[in-house]
Amino acid sequence: MFTPGIWQALIVAMIVLLLFGTRLPSVMRSLGEGITEFKKGMKGTESDPNSRIEDQSE
Template sequence: MLYALLPGIGPQEMVIIGILGVLLFGKRLPEVGKSLGKGIAEFRRGFSGVEDEIRSINRQVTTTNSSSTRPYTGSSPTASAPAVSNDLAPDPAVPKFEPPTAAPSPRAETASAYDPQPYGD
């Protein structure tokens, strides 16, 4: 399991780290190991709490999505439904747009796609 946490460390490096730990901590080594174990256990408990919270949020989202994607039942609108305004109806205060009428170009009938200057200039 320790190799999974520290993948680049071989057995020889582990022995050296162990010897350094004994030299540095000596008598306090059991206390250090105990506090390290408590820290790791607390980290795991906190991490599992976060995972549980994420799972509960995912469950809430899936139940909300499944309840909001109900098929259309075709029920008639109720009296409390707001009135829908027709935004496409013309406004009587706005004048109606009339495009300008222009005389056709004299060469419009004779212009072709191969004419280099179809409008005579």
């Protein structure tokens, strides 16, 4: 099977940067926010800890 070496990976990375360089920061930011939201969902924590107290008092 074909496994890319370091030079092939660098060439592909350069092409990706040339093609998507202007949009790459916004894509990475969105990816980071998505991962953060996913982790919050997996923990089951809410953004407002007081809302859980209000729910239990009713």
